[in-house]
Amino acid sequence: MIPVTTLTEHFETWLRESREQSGDFIVALIDKILAGAAVLSASDIHFQPGRNGIEVRFRIDGVLHILGCLPLEHSGQIAARLKVFAGLLTYKVDVPQEGRVRSGRIEGVAQEMRISSAPTLFGERIVVRFFSPENQCQSIESLGFEKPVQQYLHEAVARRSGAVLIVGPSGSGKTTTAYALLRELAYCRETTRSIVSLEDPIEHAIDGVAQIEVSSRPDSGGTEHGEKFRTLTLDRMLQYMMRQDPEVLMVGEIRERRTAEAAFQAALTGHLLISTFHGGSAVESIGRFLELGIEPFVLRSSIAVLLCQRLLRRLCSCSEKVEQQLEIRLQGKNLTVQHYFEPRGCPCCGGTGYAGRIPVSEILPLENEEIARAILERRATGTVQLLAQEQGMTPLVDNVVRRIETGLTSPLEAKRVLGH
Template identity: 45%
Template sequence: MTDAPEIRQQLDRLSVKDANYAIAFVDLLLDAARAVRASDVHLQPTRDGLDVRWRLDGVLQQIGVFPRGDAADVVSRLKVLAQLLTYHSDRPQEGRIRDKPGDIEMRLSTFPTLHGERAVIRLFASQQRFQYLENLGFPPEIDATLRRLLRETSGALIISGPAGSGKTTTAYACLRELVRTAEGGKSVVSLEDPIEVAVDGVAQAQVNPPAGLNLATGLRSLLRQDPEAILVGEIRDREAAETVFQAALTGHVVVTTFHAGSAAVAISRLSDMGIEPYLLRSGTLAILNQRLVRRLCPCARPITDPDQLLGLPETGARQAVGCDTCRRTGYVGRLVLAELLVTDQSELGRAILSRRESSHLEQLAIRNGMVPVWQRALDTVRAGLTSPSEVRRTFGFGPYSVRAAE
């Protein structure tokens, strides 16, 4: 088993006098990151040295601080693997790392800082993990509804949530579902920023702003390529949003992502961006909102101190402890919590056209059968699958956090 202290010891044993130190350092670090299924590796130059961390199950953990004099060589080695310009250290660069076919894909991003180039490596799940909707752990009713919606002939499926909530993973699973159900009989394309995972059967394209290819202009050009289903990268502005909904209303199924705290808030935010209510009402198939919480290890214990409940229900709640199996974190893997707001209900549609507040939209959706994501969180705590502290870490205490009183 590989954990942060163990990998630090292995990295410390490398000789900085070795001409191949940077190569060995990077190879060992990336192999360990793959083994523990880290989602990101951070290399931050500081006054004291190279601060190396990785993100496991959504939480950033420090591996160690290594000699500063070798930081530039380590980052340069990563840039070589990603085919970036090693002699440019004063500007941001991005590239892809993939050592061999079938290996985990990685994306390298570098950025100049006060003490040198900062590097972040994003590791994407292998082709076998989380490939299809059935691998993601959605409740059966959400899984079935998503499959039904993806068989429609037009409309937008918007996947929303905060950063790190698994939106991209779900979007790619939807894309593969479109390809699988079409059995080669459907034209499927994507416009991404950037392309994160290659998907067979999809004509994937990447935005290139310096060449005048942004999300909106690229999507308008793609619509002349006779597509039937389109994956569009994250909606960030009004122009991109309008183009997405115009595509959804002209005989295309569009899957896209959007930052929002809840499904109802996503509708309100799009409206605030200037999207006309009729486009939202007629162009949206559904809005999926999701979060990821860490799953408690079997070593967890029942909570006996009421203060540790953090205002959440007491029945069945457990707290993280830590053991060798979970690398002393108290958690093993993650669970997806999701809500699905389907806009085909007449009452909800009228509320969207009337620009009603997100709280009103949410209550209408709940009345029509939507289980809100905060209720999923409470149910997960009651079932002893995650802890109150993990739910609070993920949802916070703000206006869109878990509502303990309900």
């Protein structure tokens, strides 16, 4: 059997090689950690100082893994080395800073990244966030949704007006989906549309889209150091851009009332609006908009598409089938799985049993008259949820069960993401 290289073993190798190399140990080690994170498709690296040292962690497919620990005395050097990459002030250790590293600036790392620092009790905590490489920018097909959902998303972007909202908690992949929709519109050969996107921050340049970097936090002046000041707030920029003859508007995320109002206004006046919103379920997000103070008739007439999603880790091909029924409780609902697959671990998946992620979703049928009436009457979330299911909405958890039975993910992973 081929030995499985675990993340800890990778880390030990980098440590040994850095020690053996001539020159600065920390410089060599940081280079290896950054290059290693890129190879292992980590989305974030954490250097977290604590009582027992600096914990080095990688987030891979949404899950945080501890690789190892470095002596606390290196804390200053590690922070300084990483801050230099991002053009941050190394001598300022008592204020948070944030900066961006363009791709290619670090040897062996062809990815853009954002480096942020924050003062903590035991030293500066540094987090490196990788932006997904441009060539991984996905189309609707490659997102991994089931065929009917893909079709639904294609129809969504073919619209001329209304709001297309992708809902989910943080880390649910909603931004990736929104970007795929934007790319679909930008690269559409048949029709040229005037597309404007307001982002915080801009991750990739997309040809054919006027991308504007704004601050999605109202009244914030951006960070003190590092990147340029972002004084343009989303809601104001959105209102301003309406004078620039847009047909499609993308708003990175709706977080507060003023942006929500401006966005729905755009959707109601003949623009296609694409955005994301934080929420646990499609129905719950309606309740949250009402709480923000948006009138139900505005929601009723402006939202055209409401899709809620989650990301689950995809089982590697090394998984094993278990021919047994399983009772599983997800989001307070008891469900039965006819058979399932368990993660094993092989060199391909670094011993984790998983490789990549797949989305699961639910779509609220807003065109349904009874659901529309329930929204207008401000019915309770639970009531609307039951009604939506009666009217044919397949809830997210039922779609998860299907994903488990087809071996795309495991019961354990479903529980991790959705809770009991």
